[in-house]
Amino acid sequence: MIELREVSHAYTTKAGPLPVLDNLSLQIPENSFCAVVGPSGCGKSTLTRLVSGLMRPDEGQVWLHSELVSSPRPTVGMAFQNPVLLEWRTILQNVLLPLEIVRSPMSKAEATQRAHHLLDLVGLTGFADKRPSELSGGMRQRASLCRSIIHKPDVLILDEPFGALDAFTREDLWCTMHDLRAEEPFTCLLITHDLRESVFLSDQVIVLSGRPAHAQYVLEVDIPGKRTLEDLYTPKAVEMLAELRRQIQLAQGRTAPEPAANPAPAAAPVRGPIPGAMG
Amino acid sequence: MSDGLRKFLAPTVFIIGIIALWEWAVWYNDLPDFRMASPSDLIPRFVQFWDLFLIKSWETLWRTVVGLGLAVVVGTLIGMIMGFSRFAREGLYPILVGFNAIPKATVVPIVALIFVGQHDFNTVLIAFMISFFPIAVSVSIGLSTLEPEYRDILRSLGASNFTIFWKIALPKTLPEFFGALKVAVTLAFIGTNLMEIVSPHGRGLGDLFDSGRISGDYPLMFAVLLALAALGILLFYVVVALERIFAGWAERPQ
Numbered sequence: 205m206i207e208l209r210e211v212s213h214a215y216t217t218k219a220g221p222l223p224v225l226d227n228l229s230l231q232i233p234e235n236s237f238c239a240v241v242g243p244s245g246c247g248k249s250t251l252t253r254l255v256s257g258l259m260r261p262d263e264g265q266v267w268l269h270s271e272l273v274s275s276p277r278p279t280v281g282m283a284f285q286n287p288v289l290l291e292w293r294t295i296l297q298n299v300l301l302p303l304e305i306v307r308s309p310m311s312k313a314e315a316t317q318r319a320h321h322l323l324d325l326v327g328l329t330g331f332a333d334k335r336p337s338e339l340s341g342g343m344r345q346r347a348s349l350c351r352s353i354i355h356k357p358d359v360l361i362l363d364e365p366f367g368a369l370d371a372f373t374r375e376d377l378w379c380t381m382h383d384l385r386a387e388e389p390f391t392c393l394l395i396t397h398d399l400r401e402s403v404f405l406s407d408q409v410i411v412l413s414g415r416p417a418h419a420q421y422v423l424e425v426d427i428p429g430k431r432t433l434e435d436l437y438t439p440k441a442v443e444m445l446a447e448l449r450r451q452i453q454l455a456q457g458r459t460a461p462e463p464a465a466n467p468a469p470a471a472a473p474v475r476g477p478i479p480g481a482m483g
Numbered sequence: 484m485s486d487g488l489r490k491f492l493a494p495t496v497f498i499i500g501i502i503a504l505w506e507w508a509v510w511y512n513d514l515p516d517f518r519m520a521s522p523s524d525l526i527p528r529f530v531q532f533w534d535l536f537l538i539k540s541w542e543t544l545w546r547t548v549v550g551l552g553l554a555v556v557v558g559t560l561i562g563m564i565m566g567f568s569r570f571a572r573e574g575l576y577p578i579l580v581g582f583n584a585i586p587k588a589t590v591v592p593i594v595a596l597i598f599v600g601q602h603d604f605n606t607v608l609i610a611f612m613i614s615f616f617p618i619a620v621s622v623s624i625g626l627s628t629l630e631p632e633y634r635d636i637l638r639s640l641g642a643s644n645f646t647i648f649w650k651i652a653l654p655k656t657l658p659e660f661f662g663a664l665k666v667a668v669t670l671a672f673i674g675t676n677l678m679e680i681v682s683p684h685g686r687g688l689g690d691l692f693d694s695g696r697i698s699g700d701y702p703l704m705f706a707v708l709l710a711l712a713a714l715g716i717l718l719f720y721v722v723v724a725l726e727r728i729f730a731g732w733a734e735r736p737q
């Protein structure tokens with residue numbers, strides 16, 4: 205369970221304080237998958253840094269499993285758009301890196317076995333002893349995903365991990381994410397700018413408003429059972445995507461064309477409860 | 484042609500070609516020895532003074548290597564300070580640039596005066612002073628341009644700054660470090676010789692050069708230049724070999 209309570213944060217810049225998050229509240233239930241979308245520069249990466257404990261908010265609180273987050277914690281895994289593999293290590297050594305930092309009940313042999321298992325799962329069988337420079341962008345991102353969960357974190361934070369990949373590789377990795385989740389439980393916070401990705405992967409999509417950001421809209425994605433890419437083309441999914449697109453346009457400050465059937469008010473429309481979001 | 488053979492053959496062919504050209508140019512222009520010695524004049528000098536060449540080369544070599552070692556330690560330290568602290572970087576940079584801009588030939592007599600009679604120490608000092616700058620700059624740039632994600636990956640797990648430096652920043656900076664070391668090794672070598680020639684104290688190849696100059700033995704002077712070149716090549720390739728070992732991963736597969 206991840207919970208943000210009325211979080212506000214500003215950066216100090218040469219031109220003065222830059223408010224980035226404004227009274228942001230959200231809840232991500234245990235072992236559920238939450239995608240966050242929003243205009244570029246609205247504070248999405250800032251959000252991940254607050255949840256991971258790399259930064260503390262100016263105001264408000266971040267809670268993980270009813271514990272206040274005030275510093276980084278080893279039960280969190282992270283992956284970024286830039287896979288940042290260490291070029292001087294093999295893929296296996298890269299995947300094992302977190303275990304050199306955090307204490308783990310796993311023995312070295314168990315850890316290696318787990319690394320191989322994860323590499324198999326993401327389709328990198330046989331690449332354990334290769335160097336990162338021998339891998340394509342998509343493969344590097346797969347390795348980075350393995351690294352982010354090698355130490356069995358209960359919270360996974362992904363900041364646009366598939367953003368720099370081509371469409372086919374990206375869809376492939378979406379399915380890999382589902383496989384990983386089926387394998388072991390974790391609560392996931394995914395930042396993305398791909399609406400289809402957000403709907404396909406998550407149980408909940410949160411749209412952030414423009415900077416300074418608050419939760420503008422929450423979409424519950426109820427596509428039951430094992431999802432396939434075809435699920436994105438059902439009328440229900442198409443409607444969800446259309447609504448998300450409208451919300452993004454709204455967040456970008458453009459006025460969305462009024463939908464005929466479901467007229468959206470100019471102020472932030474909210475479907476589903478956002479605790480605390482309304483102040 | 485195999486890779487190894489070509490790597491050996493190519494420089495050999497060029498060296499022989501250049502020596503032949505040199506020999507021919509001296510002969511063709513009918514230059515006397517006191518203006519330009521030819522390669523064939525040098526061989527008798529090497530044969531005659533081979534023991535001196537060995538002793539003096541060793542003196543030049545070890546003092547260069549010690550000076551360079553000092554430059555690596557101090558340069559890396561300064562680079563680390565400048566790489567991690569923006570305040571230190573902005574404060575130290577102009578001072579370093581100014582220090583580097585001072586021609587070391589002017590520093591030699593001053594150093595010789597301060598530490599009078601400490602010839603080995605003085606020589607090492609000049610070799611160090613002339614060569615630490617590129618190392619400090621490259622390490623500081625390597626550290627300050629580390630992508631924040633690298634740091635975050637470890638920091639989000641609760642790693643200490645030292646762990647981040649040891650596991651990521653240091654190895655990641657190695658290619659830049661070795662690039663600078665290749666420049667520094669030649670500079671240190673120049674520093675040693677500068678001391679040996681500008682402040683003569685009877686040691687190193689610089690001294691042999693000087694005695695050639697005093698006795699008007701021009702072929703000997705040229706022979707010393709060749710020995711210096713050979714030593715410089717040796718030092719440079721030692722650094723290249725170290726680079727292969729410690730930063731070989733940075734070489735892209737062809």
Ligand SMILES: Nc1ncnc2c1ncn2[C@@H]1O[C@H](COP(=O)(O)OP(=O)(O)O)[C@@H](O)[C@H]1O
Pocket residue numbers: 215216217222224243244245246247248249250251415
């Ligand atoms: N360390 C920082 N110092 C000052 N401003 C920052 C810093 N990090 C991010 N910003 C600014 O804060 C805003 C939000 O950044 P970020 O959270 O990275 O946005 P997003 O990930 O949504 O694109 C941007 O305008 C960015 O320029």
Ligand SMILES: [Mg+2]
Pocket residue numbers: 248249363
């Ligand atoms: Mg971002």
